[in-house]
Amino acid sequence: MSDLLERLRERGWRMTSQRRVVAEVLDGDHVHLTADEVHARAAQRLPEISRATVYNALGELVSLGEVIEVATDGRAKRYDPNAHHPHQHLVCSGCGIVRDVHPTGSALADLPAEERFGFTVTEAEVTYRGLCPSCART
Amino acid sequence: MSDLLERLRERGWRMTSQRRVVAEVLDGDHVHLTADEVHARAAQRLPEISRATVYNALGELVSLGEVIEVATDGRAKRYDPNAHHPHQHLVCSGCGIVRDVHPTGSALADLPAEERFGFTVTEAEVTYRGLCPSCART
DNA sequence: TTAGTTGCAAAGGCTTTGCACGCGC
């Protein structure tokens, strides 16, 4: 399903060939590419596309709330197009691969007021860590 | 309390003046400094200390499991010495400040087997996001 | 037409590395 392109068009996102290719590359489930990987895949279809353009497009998609930025570890950020389906991440500590997992039915416990330090809390993010089957086989 | 120094000594961590200062700077609650901040504070006491040495020491403390690396956003990593007290983080989306918060009594829901994709899951990490009192006042 | 987008190349922030010197054990 290519909801992403559709939604972007509906929201009046100025469409260019570069932006279209970026959105197409990101579309799908369990997609968590780095900016560089997005650039590489986009360049297969549009060889002249520049890294700066990819970063621009990614930054806008994040601002629009269509894509989520995932800081899996200390390396490059990954971009997750699954912004409209609430989910959590399962990250392999070995190779860094990311899978989407879905809330376990029990809603995320709210942070009690006495633990908020006066913050306005808007979001809770859960990350599971472990080893993927192939890294576990070491 | 300065458990950290004590524990490191017990574990046979080779002690030097630089490493001692790094450990001292990190010691305490709600401490979440960037490598650069650690370097700045260490340099107040030991002006010649180099950034590379601070990075080396931090890397080892993380490997030893005495300090946790926190990737708050896209900026510099922060280092949290509170590794022996399980806790979660509350991060300000405005200024990046981090506070420790403690498990809400209800244990972290386990990830059901059918959501594990064959991973060996060892850890679940929760991060709350929002605005701190001072950033909320914009 | 015209404001917004692109590509290039250069700069920037954070972190790591290579190597000679120095110091804890």
Added chain:
DNA sequence: GCGCGTGCAAAGCCTTTGCAACTAA
């Protein structure tokens, strides 16, 4: 004394920026 730790400076990776040319609406 041996081996690990340190400092320096340079390189590295990821990302952002400035600006002239271009293009979608």
